[in-house]
Amino acid sequence: NAGVTQTPKFRVLKTGQSMTLLCAQDMNHEYMYWYRQDPGMGLRLIHYSVGEGTTAKGEVPDGYNVSRLKKQNFLLGLESAAPSQTSVYFCATQLVGGPIEQYFGPGTRLTVT
């Protein structure tokens, strides 16, 4: 089992470009989350999904969109990248009705120049 995987691992974008980050899981978890981590700060929740076809905003949603067309995949989109979106992005999953911990992917390091 791969657990939670994220694609790509690294990416450099120019300001104004767009891209999509993919999170894939084989754990059959209903809940999925996108976080960003900036230097000297904890992880902050961008968006989350409680199931296929549903998404909701987290703490820092501006500038991002998400989609959950399939249960195993959660996509994070940046329509027009800005330098303030330079960060490490982590995806996480959680089992419905199970333990409260979330399981994290390895992260995507994004630099916007």
Place this chain on the structure above:
Amino acid sequence: DQQVKQNSPSLSVQEGRISILNCDYTNSMFDYFLWYKKYPAEGPTFLISISSIKDKNEDGRFTVFLNKSAKHLSLHIVPSQPGDSAVYFCAASYRFSSGSARQLTFGSGTQLTVLP
């Protein structure tokens, strides 16, 4: 306004001694607290959690203590090992309004270095 604070950015401990990592929170709505460990270029890994109705939870070398009146929790690692060297994040959790999906609010982390 940071709801979860880890005031020590770093901690160095000798191998075999106790490591104590601290965390403070402000929001009384949090009902679970978790500790995650993170190595460079990897995602956070869950370590241990505690419910707000308990004051202690133990798992092997790791013990978490919760003092609700002080809004303070700590992670004790005994004995510390070089492989424990990592960044440790404290996180506080509450349930979103419906279902069991949860908001995790993280502290800024403490870099633990265990010296051989």
